[in-house]
Amino acid sequence: MYQHTCTTVSLLRRPITNGRISLYLDFYPAIRNPETMKMTRREYLGIYIYAKPANDIERNFNRQMLEKAEAIRCLRVTSLINEQFDFLDHDKMRGDFLAYFKKMCRKKYEKWDTVYRHFYNYVGGRCTFGDLTVELCKGFGEYLLGAHQLRLTHRKVRRNSAAGYYSTFRGLLKVAYRDKLIRENINDFLEKIEWEDVKKSYLTIDELRQLAATPCRIEVLKQAFLFSCLTGLRISDVLNLKWEDFEIAPDQGYCIRIRTQKTQTEAILPISYEAIELCGERSTGTVFKGLTRSMVNYPLKKWIAEAGITKPITFHCFRHTYATLQIASGTDIYTVSKMLTHKNVTTTQIYADLVSAKKRETVNKISLK
Numbered sequence: 001m002y003q004h005t006c007t008t009v010s011l012l013r014r015p016i017t018n019g020r021i022s023l024y025l026d027f028y029p030a031i032r033n034p035e036t037m038k039m040t041r042r043e044y045l046g047i048y049i050y051a052k053p054a055n056d057i058e059r060n061f062n063r064q065m066l067e068k069a070e071a072i073r074c075l076r077v078t079s080l081i082n083e084q085f086d087f088l089d090h091d092k093m094r095g096d097f098l099a100y101f102k103k104m105c106r107k108k109y110e111k112w113d114t115v116y117r118h119f120y121n122y123v124g125g126r127c128t129f130g131d132l133t134v135e136l137c138k139g140f141g142e143y144l145l146g147a148h149q150l151r152l153t154h155r156k157v158r159r160n161s162a163a164g165y166y167s168t169f170r171g172l173l174k175v176a177y178r179d180k181l182i183r184e185n186i187n188d189f190l191e192k193i194e195w196e197d198v199k200k201s202y203l204t205i206d207e208l209r210q211l212a213a214t215p216c217r218i219e220v221l222k223q224a225f226l227f228s229c230l231t232g233l234r235i236s237d238v239l240n241l242k243w244e245d246f247e248i249a250p251d252q253g254y255c256i257r258i259r260t261q262k263t264q265t266e267a268i269l270p271i272s273y274e275a276i277e278l279c280g281e282r283s284t285g286t287v288f289k290g291l292t293r294s295m296v297n298y299p300l301k302k303w304i305a306e307a308g309i310t311k312p313i314t315f316h317c318f319r320h321t322y323a324t325l326q327i328a329s330g331t332d333i334y335t336v337s338k339m340l341t342h343k344n345v346t347t348t349q350i351y352a353d354l355v356s357a358k359k360r361e362t363v364n365k366i367s368l369k
Contacts, residue, residue, distance in 0.1 A: 007027050007028065007029055007031055007080050008027070008028045009025055009026070009027055009073050009076050009077050009080070010025065010026045010028075010073075011023065011024075011025060011026075011069055011070060011073045012024055012025070012026050013049075015051060016048070019050065019051045019052060020048045020049065020050065020051060021048065021049050021050070021051050022044065022045075022047075022048055023045050023047045023048070023049065023065070023066075023069045024042050024043060024044045024045055025042065025043040025045065025072070025073055025076060026041055026042060027040070027041050027042070027043070027076075028041065031080070043076075045069055045072060047065050047068065047069050048065075049061070049062040049065050049066065050062055095128060095129045095181065096127075096128060097127045097128055097129050097131065097132060097176075098116075098119075098120060098123070098125070098126070098127050100129075100176065100181065101116050101119065101172060102116060104172060104175070110236065110293075111164065111165070111168060111262075112168060114150060114165065115165045115168045115169055115172075117150055118140075118143075118144060118147060118150070118157075118165060119140060119169065121147075122139075122140050122143045123136075129176070129181050129182055132173070132176075132182055132186060133186070134186055134189045134190070137169075137170075137173065137186050137190055138189075138190060140166070140169060141162075141166045141190070141191075141193055144157060144162040144165055144166055144193070145157075145159065145162050145193065147162070159193070159195075159196050160195050160196055162193055163192065163193040163194065163195045166192065166193045167192060167193075170187045170190055170192070173185070173186050173187045173190075174187050200317075200320045200324075201311050201312055201313055201314075201317045201320065202317055202320040202321040202323075202324045202325075203229070203309070203313065203317070203318075203321045205325060207307075207309055208229055208321060208325075210307050210308065210309070211226075211303075211304065211307045211309065212226055213307075214303065214306055214307035214308075215306075216299075216303045216306075217299070217302075217303070218295060218299050218303075220288050220289065220290045220291050221291065221295050221299055221300065221303065222303065223278045223279070223280065223288060224238050224278075224288040224291050225300065225315065225318055226278055227275055227278045227279065227288075228315065228318040228319060228322070229318045229321050229322055230271070230272060230274060230275040230278070230322070231256075231269065231271055231275055231322065231339075232319050232322035232323060232326075232339055232340050233258075233319070234260070234261070234262060234316070234319060235293065235296060235315045235316070236260075236261035236262060237258060237260055237261055238288060238291070239286075239288070239291060239292075239293065240258075240261060240286075241256070241258070241286070241287045241288065242285060242286060242287065243282060243283055243284055243285065243286075243287055244284075245257055245258055245287075246276075246282075247268075249268075249270060253270055253273075254270070254271050254272075254273070254275075254276050255268050255269060255270045255271060256268070256269050256271055260341050265341045265343065267338075267341045269339060269341075296314065296315040300313075300314075300315065301313075319340070322339075322340075323336055323340060323348065326339070333345060333348050333349065336348055
């Protein structure tokens with residue numbers, strides 16, 4: 001007959017400085033910490049008592065703190081039993097999903113905060129883990145397709161933006177299920193929002209040189225954006241780039257060691273001396289000091305217009321420019337994929353298709369008719 005091995009939870013004490021004792025829980029066998037996803041045997045409660053209470057007030061304080069610590073121990077035992085025997089954990093179900101979502105946003109990049117704010121609006125500012133159902137989550141996808149932008153409230157959220165937001169939300173549901181905060185993997189019952197094919201804008205080499213030769217009223221804006229054209233970095237990674245990220249590679253050239261904000265991918269990327277020169281004089285801390293995300297709006301558009309470029313160009317188009325020009329110059333798609341920190345080379349394939357279309361366009365310009 002199969003026997004369950006229940007984790008024993010003990011309330012233990014550890015002497016610390018200043019005549020105090022720290023209270024902690026000991027788990028045997030070890031459990032997985034939902035924050036770090038590592039196995040652990042201890043949970044420090046942040047509760048301290050007097051090692052040698054000197055009077056009734058201190059003894060009463062110790063008694064109250066020990067009662068609270070014991071109550072926490074009982075909650076942990078209940079939670080472990082519910083988890084092991086698949087009982088419905090009412091305490092978890094009453095947990096604030098929005099607070100959990102907000103906490104996850106702090107570990108991620110700006111897009112997560114946008115998704116959080118849309119979901120907050122969708123549920124009216126209240127949502128527990130118990131409220132999460134397939135119907136509620138499907139409804140959020142439909143809501144995004146008809147929602148207005150958070151800043152430009154007179155404009156609707158674009159379909160591809162909605163697809164990206166919903167993908168992020170579904171990813172959060174996966175994590176919540178992994179952390180055993182919800183009982184079923186709701187994501188399995190949700191359909192993704194299909195992306196629309198859109199033409200990716202990029203600069204030709206002539207347009208890029210034209211832009212580089214055009215003065216910009218905000219010098220750090222020009223330096224950062226041209227740096228992106230030479231490296232393919234996203235705006236989030238350019239904003240977070242530190243001088244400490246720069247290293248000398250074994251071939252004596254420069255490289256940067258980063259963890260991308262969007263995908264949390266660790267990468268060592270070689271960069272050219274020309275890209276280094278755009279960073280200015282070496283210092284400490286942030287490389288492009290004074291650069292803000294708001295500059296990608298009006299200041300960027302004004303600079304591009306002054307260069308005589310009429311096509312719609314955003315900061316992300318500089319990343320497209322890097323990829324397209326690299327492939328057009330003969331760099332193999334696998335290398336470009338690595339430089340862009342794409343997890344899958346098929347993501348990079350679209351740039352190869354752009355170059356192929358450009359080649360076809362060039363061929364058709366020569367005609368005997």
